[in-house]
Amino acid sequence: MTLPGPQSAALPAARGRTLTKVFGEGDTRVVALDRVDVDFDRGRFTAIMGPSGSGKSTLMHCMAGLDSVTEGQAFIGDVDLSSLDDKALTVLRRDRIGFVFQAFNLLPTLTALENITLPMDIAGRKPDQAWLDQVIDTVGLRDRLAHRPTELSGGQQQRVACARALAGRPDIVFADEPTGNLDSRSGADVLDFLRSSVRRMDQTVVMVTHDPKAAGYADRVLFLADGRIVDEMAEPTAERVLERLKAFDPAEDRTGEADAASRAGVR
């Protein structure tokens, strides 16, 4: 299970079928995902957008094997995540998925390089040196490899996180608001890197964001509302995304989550 098996090129890197996720019961019951069907094609950079409480993070967590679905199936390649136990899921995450979180991506005790190779070290695998060099050079952190996270700026830390996500040549990289904590300049660096990893290194990236500018870097944008994919946009630009977002009526959000409306559209 360390490397993706031989698959037909047509098979998407990841796909969800009738994904349903329900939190709570009775009065507190919230449907975060409502029978979502979604494909993430290989070599594509997909952004997921939507108001708070629309289910975009839940969709990512379920697709990435971090959370279980109530109904439906999530596939990474041809592997059905619901068929895996915790151990197998852990191995799958380690070997076939890359992660970039909004904050706290790095272990403070390890150097930048050690953080980058962490998943492979955990697996006891030697990194592919040529690939690793390419990744490191692309993020532009070669002179920072021996530094600890506290000695790096926020943008540098996120780039290290991106490098870690890609270093194991995963089937797919999931990025959860990777620029949420960064200033626009550092954010742009990170997004440039993600885009070039897709364009030049043929990686597959799925990114959750609420920033139209960030979404503008993607090849495709999925819009979620109330746990459903309500729209899709190919070759987006920041302006078009912003326009589309304005169309979301805040009143609609009330059906999703009680306090969602108050948070929606704040940023």
Next chain:
Amino acid sequence: MWRTTWRSLLAHKLRLALSGLAIVLGVAFVVGTLIFTDTLSKTFNDLFESTAADVNVTRAAAFDQGLEGTGTGGTATYVPAGLVDEIADVEGVAAVEGNVQAEGVYILDADGEVLDTGGAPGIGISWDTEESLSPTTLVDGRAATGPGEVMIDTNSAEDTGYRVGDTITVLTPGPRVEAELVGTFRFGDEGGLAGASLTAFDTTTAQELLSAPGQFTGIGVGAADGVDPDELADRVAAVVGSDYDVKTASEQAESLSSDFSEALQFINIFLLVFAAIALFVGTFIILNTFSMLVAQRTRELALLRALGASRGQVTRSVLGEALVVGLVGSTLGLAAGYGIAAGLRALFGSFGLTLDGDLVLSTDTVLWAYAVGVLVTLVSAYVPARRAARMPPVAAMRDDVVTAQRGLRRRTVVGAVLAAVGIAALVGGTLSDDGGTGASLVGLGALALILGATALSPVLAVPFLRSVGALLPRIWGTTGRLAQENAVRNPRRTAATASALMIGLALVSAFSVIGASTNASIDELVTGSVRAEFVVSSAVQVPFSGDVAAELAEVDGVDAIMPLRWGQAQLDGRTSFLTAVDPDSLDRSIELSLVDGSTERLGGNGLLVDESTADGRGWAVGDTVEVLTRDGRQQELVVRGVFESNQVIGSTVVSLDSLTAFGGVALDRFLFVDLADDVAPADVRPQLEEVTDAYPVVDLKDRGEFSDEQKSSVDQLLLLINAMLVLSVLIAALGIVNTLAMSVIERTREIGLLRAVGLGRAQLRRMVRLEAVVISIYGAVLGLVLGTLFGVALSRSLADQGITELVVPLPRMAVFLLVAAVIGVLAAVGPARRAARLKVLDAIAQT
């Protein structure tokens, strides 16, 4: 601010429970010690107060023998029967009866073995016919009336299963007695005897067996109604004269218990030292816990500061938490202390101090529990509280909470100075001529060194974890690397956690070195100075009848039997323990290296003393020493020889004749069996054992076995000490649990991240476990190094007290290291499980 304190307490129940546990354990040990010693003194006071007679008359002693006077080491003094009639005529006397009491009377159980009194005396008494004068109450059967009849106390009856009507065997200092058990009785109100056994005979039989015909050991006098005991005592004293001591019941109880309280004090101090160690170790854990609580609440506290709370308010808020934790911990500790006291009672019971009756909980104990618990908690929380107050308000705005690493320079300096002082004191103590000063110097040095090492341990932790810890990544790869990094991440915390274990192990290993050295010295002493092929001694440390020696002398192949007895007398105005030996066979049995004079003229009024006694008292060969015997007679001894210190024989040696002349009891402590030159020991052994087997109190041992027997008391003491120290190690283990649990909470997000990028649950558990092991091994290594230093220094400083050899028990040290590692593994179980159970998403989302 009190409301925030209260809320914070409720919000951190688990963390506080962990630190509270340290307080509970520390307080529990203090309370347990106090309850135990209170119970101990109550048991003995009850025992002493169980004198029914209003006034007691005994032979006046020329000097106070102290506690030893109540034991068999003393010399017997009698009261003639004629005195009873004289006292009967005194006005106000309602009843009077002479009584006999002596030790060395043992009941044999159905298997012919001595009823185990666990070191407590087996006492023989005469049965008082005057009920009002008797401390005993008949429970079953009837009183003994003649030579063939005997009574025993109900506890002994229960232990042996004997019932009235059985024929039982009793060993006395004289002959072995077979008699019918005609009655059982209870002693005092509760029957508590602290393990001792009581055997009663009728007065005439008791005199024959235990004193001498017509001689009593005391006379009990009952006052008529309305007569004041003090006044009666004065009147009786006027009649009997100054040769006799007349004491009222309360005076007697008082003097007995004041003698005893000194011995009790020793046990008390001994136990409290361990309680102090436990608390000291507990302090580290509390300090650690509060430091971590404060670190975790950085943002919360900074927010309070930003909102306008003053430094003092923040400090008080943290101290307020400590106060509540201290109060709750003390209360629980009080309850747990009851359990510890019960445990101590059982432990001391196995060492021969049996306590019946209920545990005593005094008001003082309760006050001490709260004083100690609350104070220790407040003191340990003060430093973190101050740190909390210094938190800049801006910390509230920071996203990542990074515990600021403070410089270690001050600790390095303070620690280095303390360590240097400690080492200097250790060296000084080792070189000191005087054992007493040397030992106390070593003690002070040890304390300074422990404090120094505690201060230095964060400084030393880094190189240790970098070097020895480097094994972890080698063996366990990334998991090991993460564990190593986690341990080294906060050297102060790692060090404080390890320090608790360090102290416990330092003491355990120091005692191991001393114990091993003492045992080696005993071996050396016995092989070097005992010439006799066999030694006969009592397994229960009691003196025995001279018949054994007489019968052994009859065995073919025995060249000589040399008895060794103990006694007391005042030599030149100071009470001294005397060893009495047979001058004719001394040289054949024991080898003494003489510095001056010879052993030849020991017979008659000769005296041999060891070097340090001779130096201390200013005696030289040829000097005359004034002797005052217990019954007040003046005698003289002449120093005939000075020998090198020898633990087998003691420091002051006289002839058997001298001891008898001083009123010493004719009971042997040891017999040295010297065989003829052409006899193989193995050939004679069966015949010798045939003799000793008839006396259940005594055993025949060859030199090796004799040596082992001497060593067993050392081992027993070590066991006792180690059992006490187990508590501090337990608290240390708790500290590791605490630290790890806190670390897991602190690193929740890291753990979530690790799990997200593919660290398996098993790997995560191993990471936590390895961190625990490396911390505990660090503590153990520090402890073992310090302990070995202390042990070596103390052994050397006690070289002239008989610890001539120096042994560092390396295998045992290795076991300690292993145990430390196991403690680490066990301590990690809970925190590791907790870490592994964290839900990945929740952990990542945690702020």
